[in-house]
Amino acid sequence: MNIERYANKLNTIREAGNYRHLREVQHNGFLIHEGGNELLNLSSNDYLGLSANRRFKEEFFLEFDVKSLNFSAVSSRLLSGNHEYYLMLENDLRELYGKEAALVFNSGYHANIGILPALTSKKDLIIADKSVHASIIDGIRLSEAEFARYRHADMEHLRSILQEKREQYENVFIVTESIFSMDGDVADLLELCDLKKEFDAFLYVDEAHAVGVRGTNGLGCCEEQACMEDIDFIVGTFGKAFASVGAFVVCNDLFREYLVNTQRSLIFSTALPPMNVAWTRYVLNRMPEFYELREKLLTVSERLRQTLREKNFETTGSSHIVPMICGENETAVEMAELLCDNGFFVLPVRYPTVPKNQARIRFSLNAAIPDEDYDCLFEFLEKGIE
Ligand SMILES: Cc1ncc(COP(=O)(O)O)c(C=O)c1O
Numbered sequence: 001m002n003i004e005r006y007a008n009k010l011n012t013i014r015e016a017g018n019y020r021h022l023r024e025v026q027h028n029g030f031l032i033h034e035g036g037n038e039l040l041n042l043s044s045n046d047y048l049g050l051s052a053n054r055r056f057k058e059e060f061f062l063e064f065d066v067k068s069l070n071f072s073a074v075s076s077r078l079l080s081g082n083h084e085y086y087l088m089l090e091n092d093l094r095e096l097y098g099k100e101a102a103l104v105f106n107s108g109y110h111a112n113i114g115i116l117p118a119l120t121s122k123k124d125l126i127i128a129d130k131s132v133h134a135s136i137i138d139g140i141r142l143s144e145a146e147f148a149r150y151r152h153a154d155m156e157h158l159r160s161i162l163q164e165k166r167e168q169y170e171n172v173f174i175v176t177e178s179i180f181s182m183d184g185d186v187a188d189l190l191e192l193c194d195l196k197k198e199f200d201a202f203l204y205v206d207e208a209h210a211v212g213v214r215g216t217n218g219l220g221c222c223e224e225q226a227c228m229e230d231i232d233f234i235v236g237t238f239g240k241a242f243a244s245v246g247a248f249v250v251c252n253d254l255f256r257e258y259l260v261n262t263q264r265s266l267i268f269s270t271a272l273p274p275m276n277v278a279w280t281r282y283v284l285n286r287m288p289e290f291y292e293l294r295e296k297l298l299t300v301s302e303r304l305r306q307t308l309r310e311k312n313f314e315t316t317g318s319s320h321i322v323p324m325i326c327g328e329n330e331t332a333v334e335m336a337e338l339l340c341d342n343g344f345f346v347l348p349v350r351y352p353t354v355p356k357n358q359a360r361i362r363f364s365l366n367a368a369i370p371d372e373d374y375d376c377l378f379e380f381l382e383k384g385i386e
Contacts, residue, residue, distance in 0.1 A: 017329040018350055027052070030369045032345045039345035040373055042363050045240035047213050047320055048293045049368020050283060053243075060282045069278055073271035078260070081271030089281040093248055096219060096284070097228055101256035104248045104277070106269055108208050108237035111247040113139040114265030115233065116173065116204070118258065120145035123170040127161055127201075129153065129187070131180050136206060145173070152183070155191050162199040172201035178221035179209040182354055182362065184301075184317030186210075189221055193230040204233040212241025213294055213320060218287035244280040246272050293367035300374055301365055307378050311385060323349075324361040332359035335385075342380055 013019050026033040029052035032041040050056060060066075073081035086104055093102035105111040112135035116126060124145040128136060131152045140147050148165065150158040158174065166172055174196055176187045189205065196203040207220035215223025220236060222228045233251050238244040249259075259266060297320040304322045308315045314325040326332040332348035339346045339361065350359045 017333060018352075030366050030373075034345070037340075037343075039340060039343050040369065040377070041345045041366065042377070043345055043347050044364060044366060045209075046243055046366055046368075047209075047241040047297060047364075048243070048290050049366050050241070050290075051243035053368065056286075060279060063282070064278060066275070069273075069275040071273050071275055073273055075271065076267060076269060077271040078267050083271070083274045083277070085274050085277035085281060086271070089277055089284065090248070092281060092284055093250055096217070097222075097234060097250040099228075099234075099250040100253040102248055102250045103256050103259055103266070104246055104272070105266060106246060106272055107239065108206070108235070108247040109135045109138075110265040110269065111235050111237075111249060112136045112206065113142055114263040115235070115249060115259060116140060116145070116175070117143040118263040119255070120171065120173065122146075125165055125169040125172045126175060127158065127165075127172065128175040129177070129180075131182060132175060132177055133181055133206065133208070136175060136177075140175075152180075153185065153187065155188065155195065158192075158195060162195065162201065166199045166201070172199065173204055174201050175204045175206075177206045177208065179207075179214070179319045179321065180317070181209055181321065182323065182349060182360075184319045184321030184323060186214075186221055186318055189225045189227050189231070193227045196232075197230070202232040203230070204235070205231050206235045208235070208237040208240060208247075209319070209321060211236035212283075212287060212290070213297060216288070216291065218290060218294065238280045238283075242280060242283050244283060245276050246280055290367075296367045297365055300367075303374070303378065304363060304365070304381075307381050311381060320365040320367075322363040322365065324363065326359055326361065327357050329359045332361060335361055338385070339380075342384060344377055344380065 023034060030041050030049060032039050073083060075081040090102040090104055116139040120126060120143045122144045126140050126145045127148045127150060129152055130149045148161050150161055174192060176192060178187050192203055210220040212218045214221045217223060222231055222234055233249050235247060235249045238246040301320045301322050305315050308324050315323055326335050329350040332350060336346050336348040346361045346363060348359060349362045354360060
C-alpha cells in the first residue's frame with residue numbers, strides 16, 4: 001500500500017493554491033455566519049432568495065398536508081419510489097415547456113452524467129462548448145461517443161467541426177449551457193438551433209443557472225429566446241433558483257422511455273423524497289409571479305459590471321453571475337479575503353477551474369438582498385479597493 005501518495009497529492013494541491021476545505025457556516029436568509037462574522041452571501045445559487053422566504057414556505061405548508069409528505073422515497077423510481085408527486089411535476093413541466101415528455105432526476109449532476117452516456121454509442125459524436133460544467137464533462141467521459149470541443153461561444157468554430165465531422169457519425173449531439181456558470185454569459189440559442197437543423201444534429205442545453213431566472217415565466221433562456229420547441233433536450237436544475245433539489249429534462253416521448261430503460265444514474269439511485277418533489281412543483285407553478293425579482297437581478301448585475309469596469313476590472317456576461325477577473329490565483333484569493341473582511345462573502349475561482357491568469361471572484365447575486373446592501377457593495381468596490 002502507498003499511503004504517502006495521497007499526502008503528496010494534497011501537498012501539490014496546497015502548493016498550487018487550490019486546497020479546498022468544507023466551511024463551517026450558518027445561514028440566515030441572504031446572510032451567512034462564519035467564524036463569528038456576519039456577511040452578505042454573494043456566493044449562493046439561491047438567485048430568487050426563495051430558500052429563506054418564510055411567507056412563501058408557510059403558504060406551501062398551508063396548501064399541503066405537509067405531515068403526510070414523507071422524507072424518503074423508499075427506493076429507486078424503477079422499484080417502488082415513483083410516487084405521485086413525480087408524475088404531477090413531470091406533467092406540469094411537460095405542459096409548461098410544450099414538450100411531449102419530462103423526466104425528473106436526483107440532481108443536475110445525475111442528469112448530466114446520465115443522459116448523454118445513455119443516448120450515445122461509438123457511432124456518435126458529442127460536440128461541447130469548451131466551458132461546459134464539470135458534470136457534463138463527466139457525462140461525456142462516461143459515454144462511448146467521440147468527443148470534440150468548440151471554443152467558448154464560437155459558432156464559427158462549431159460550424160467548422162460540424163462541416164468536417166458530421167458525415168462520419170450516425171448521431172451528433174451539440175451540448176451547451178445557456179448561462180455559463182463561470183463567465184455569466186448567455187449562449188446564442190437561436191444560432192445553435194439553426195446549426196443543429198442545418199447539420200441534422202441534436203441540441204442539449206443545460207439551463208441550470210437560467211431556470212427561474214430568465215424568461216417571462218422563469219422557464220429559462222429557451223423561453224426568453226423563444227426557441228423551446230427547437231431544443232431536443234432542455235435540462236434544468238432545482239437546487240438553484242428553485243430553492244429545492246433535483247433536476248429535469250424535457251424531451252420527446254421516445255427519449256424519455258429510452259432514458260427510463262437505460263439511464264444508470266436514474267435507475268440505480270434512490271428517488272427524491274415526496275416532500276421535496278411536492279415543494280419543487282409548488283415553486284414551479286408560482287414561478288411566473290417572480291418576474292420582478294428576475295428584472296431586479298438583471299438591473300443589479302448590470303450595475304455591478306459597470307462598477308467593476310469603472311475600477312478597471314475585466315468582467316464578462318449579461319446575467320446574475322458576475323465575474324471579477326483578478327488574474328493570478330493568489331490575487332483572486334487576496335481579493336476574496338479583502339471582500340470577506342469587509343462583510344461580503346465571496347469565493348475565489350482559480351486555475352484549473354478557469355483558464356490560467358483568469359482567476360476570479362464570482363459574484364452570484366440574490367434578488368432578495370435589499371438595494372441598501374447592494375449599495376454598500378458598490379460603495380466598497382468604488383472606494384475600498386486600491
Ligand atoms: C451548469 C450546471 N449544470 C449542472 C450542475 C449540477 O447541478 P446539481 O447541483 O443539481 O447537481 C451545476 C452545478 O453547479 C451547473 O453549474
